[in-house]
Amino acid sequence: MSDLSETLSAAYGFxxxxxxxxxxxxxxxxxxxxxxxxxxxxxxxxxLIAGATGTGKTRTLQVLAEECSRNGIPVFVSDVKGDLSGxxxxxxxxxxxxxxxxxxxxxxxxxxxxxxxxSLTGEKGAQLxxxxxxxxxxxxxxxxxxxxxxxSILSLVFKYADDKELPLLDFKDLRETLNHLTxxxxxxxxxxxxxxxxxxxxxxxxxxxxELEQQGADRFFGEPELDPADxxxxxxxxxxxxxxxxxxxxxxxxxxxxxxxxxxxxxxYYDLPEVGDLDKPKxxxxxxxxxxxxxxxxxxxxxxxxxxxxxIRSKGIGVFxxxxxxxxxxxxxxxxxxxxxxxxxxxxxxxxxxxxxxTASTFPPSxxxxxxxxxxxxxxxxxxxxxxxxxxxxxxxxxxQIVAPTSSMAPLDPNDYDQRVASxxxxxxxxxxxxxxxxxxxxxxxxADAKVAERERExxxxxxxxxxREERAKKxxxxxxxxxxxxxxxxxxxxxxxxxxxxxxxxxxxxxxGGRRR
Numbered sequence: 001m002s003d004l005s006e007t008l009s010a011a012y013g014f015x016x017x018x019x020x021x022x023x024x025x026x027x028x029x030x031x032x033x034x035x036x037x038x039x040x041x042x043x044x045x046x047x048l049i050a051g052a053t054g055t056g057k058t059r060t061l062q063v064l065a066e067e068c069s070r071n072g073i074p075v076f077v078s079d080v081k082g083d084l085s086g087x088x089x090x091x092x093x094x095x096x097x098x099x100x101x102x103x104x105x106x107x108x109x110x111x112x113x114x115x116x117x118x119s120l121t122g123e124k125g126a127q128l129x130x131x132x133x134x135x136x137x138x139x140x141x142x143x144x145x146x147x148x149x150x151x152s153i154l155s156l157v158f159k160y161a162d163d164k165e166l167p168l169l170d171f172k173d174l175r176e177t178l179n180h181l182t183x184x185x186x187x188x189x190x191x192x193x194x195x196x197x198x199x200x201x202x203x204x205x206x207x208x209x210x211e212l213e214q215q216g217a218d219r220f221f222g223e224p225e226l227d228p229a230d231x232x233x234x235x236x237x238x239x240x241x242x243x244x245x246x247x248x249x250x251x252x253x254x255x256x257x258x259x260x261x262x263x264x265x266x267x268x269y270y271d272l273p274e275v276g277d278l279d280k281p282k283x284x285x286x287x288x289x290x291x292x293x294x295x296x297x298x299x300x301x302x303x304x305x306x307x308x309x310x311x312i313r314s315k316g317i318g319v320f321x322x323x324x325x326x327x328x329x330x331x332x333x334x335x336x337x338x339x340x341x342x343x344x345x346x347x348x349x350x351x352x353x354x355x356x357x358x359t360a361s362t363f364p365p366s367x368x369x370x371x372x373x374x375x376x377x378x379x380x381x382x383x384x385x386x387x388x389x390x391x392x393x394x395x396x397x398x399x400x401q402i403v404a405p406t407s408s409m410a411p412l413d414p415n416d417y418d419q420r421v422a423s424x425x426x427x428x429x430x431x432x433x434x435x436x437x438x439x440x441x442x443x444x445x446x447x448a449d450a451k452v453a454e455r456e457r458e459x460x461x462x463x464x465x466x467x468x469r470e471e472r473a474k475k476x477x478x479x480x481x482x483x484x485x486x487x488x489x490x491x492x493x494x495x496x497x498x499x500x501x502x503x504x505x506x507x508x509x510x511x512x513x514g515g516r517r518r
Contacts, residue, residue: 002028032105051343086408291328
């Protein structure tokens with residue numbers, strides 16, 4: 001036995017319950033004699049599956065999911081390309097698969113697995129939904145592609161809704177809250193307790209929301225919201241359920257589905273109780289196309305991801321990020337990923353050469369391998385592996401032939417797919433949306449109540465004016481206050497006669513007085 005064989009046998013020859021990933025490649029020993037194992041209790045220390053396109057990342061993910069299911073561990077996988085649905089049926093024992101398994105000293109036994117199909121649109125599986133409130137301003141800001149200023153305004157809106165007990169369940173609730181905060185009354189409330197917000201920034205939020213709605217993405221905001229317990233079910237035979245989120249219907253919205261996957265992890269983190277280190281995790285979560293999550297991510301989002309990755313293991317959850325290169329994952333998050341499975345790195349450009357050097361530096365030192373050279377020479381289905389020991393220490397690096405999946409590597413037939421979705425208990429549970437009393441209805445009622453109050457004030461004002469007029473009328477002298485036409489004519493005649501008599505008397509009097517003077 002070569003020194004490498006002795007080293008690998010010592011490294012991976014433990015007796016702890018484990019899953020078998022593949023077999024180490026050493027010219028000095030038969031391929032099947034050096035199994036590479038990952039202890040079940042170390043699955044919640046997270047991991048990274050990386051490699052260039054076409055090198056076998058998805059099949060490695062499939063093998064890990066199958067092994068978890070066999071060991072009674074539920075799995076959640078994101079299926080970007082739409083070909084993991086085939087895990088529901090057994091693979092066909094073709095010559096290549098049989099030969100590949102024989103090389104590692106194993107018999108190929110086709111096997112199907114218990115699966116549940118989910119979808120963000122409801123078209124490809126049970127409808128997954130999240131409420132706007134539980135999604136939160138940080139993740140929603142990522143989906144809407146907001147600037148830091150716009151993000152702060154969105155955070156203020158969420159704070160206002162929490163303080164005023166306005167449930168934000170769907171986009172109607174968020175839109176109604178924004179409308180209220182731009183009204184005269186809302187502006188006064190904000191200025192008094194929170195500070196003002198820019199109308200221009202609010203306008204941008206509205207436009208971003210409209211763009212998202214036009215893409216159909218608003219369909220997964222609402223209720224009934226996903227229950228984490230539905231992700232952690234076991235099949236009647238004790239195997240873990242493999243929950244597959246099909247993303248083929250939202251492939252053009254990577255920012256959307258990657259953020260939704262992060263929401264799912266956050267929901268598990270906040271909802272599940274602390275359990276410490278278990279003999280095996282409650283759930284293993286595979287996050288495919290992980291680079292989409294970190295592209296243009298704000299510092300707040302990266303901090304949030306790092307916190308969840310660091311602490312969720314104590315909730316009994318393991319997370320594997322799947323991407324092309326370790327550089328796609330933020331360094332603080334990468335530091336939390338103890339299990340490393342690196343497929344071939346293609347070096348065709350100076351940038352790829354730099355990436356190779358950076359990737360090699362993330363592996364433990366090896367006295368048997370030139371890590372950088374090994375990464376360039378790996379074939380399809382081979383990987384450079386460094387897994388944790390049962391004690392949690394980094395294990396010896398091993399060039400590994402990954403075993404072949406025993407379930408189908410092709411997607412389900414469309415008719416079979418649709419039939420499984422139609423008969424699913426999860427589809428029935430989440431199919432019908434619920435629109436309960438929330439911010440939209442509360443603020444609409446508040447607006448209606450304000451209009452009623454305004455009308456009541458107007459009626460009261462008019463009634464008051466009538467009462468005042470009646471009071472003034474009561475204070476006037478009794479009797480008639482206006483003369484009839486006959487009275488006015490008679491009065492005029494008498495007045496004229498009186499004036500004539502007076503004039504005559506004065507003339508006569510003046511005449512008498514004048515005669516006396518003469």
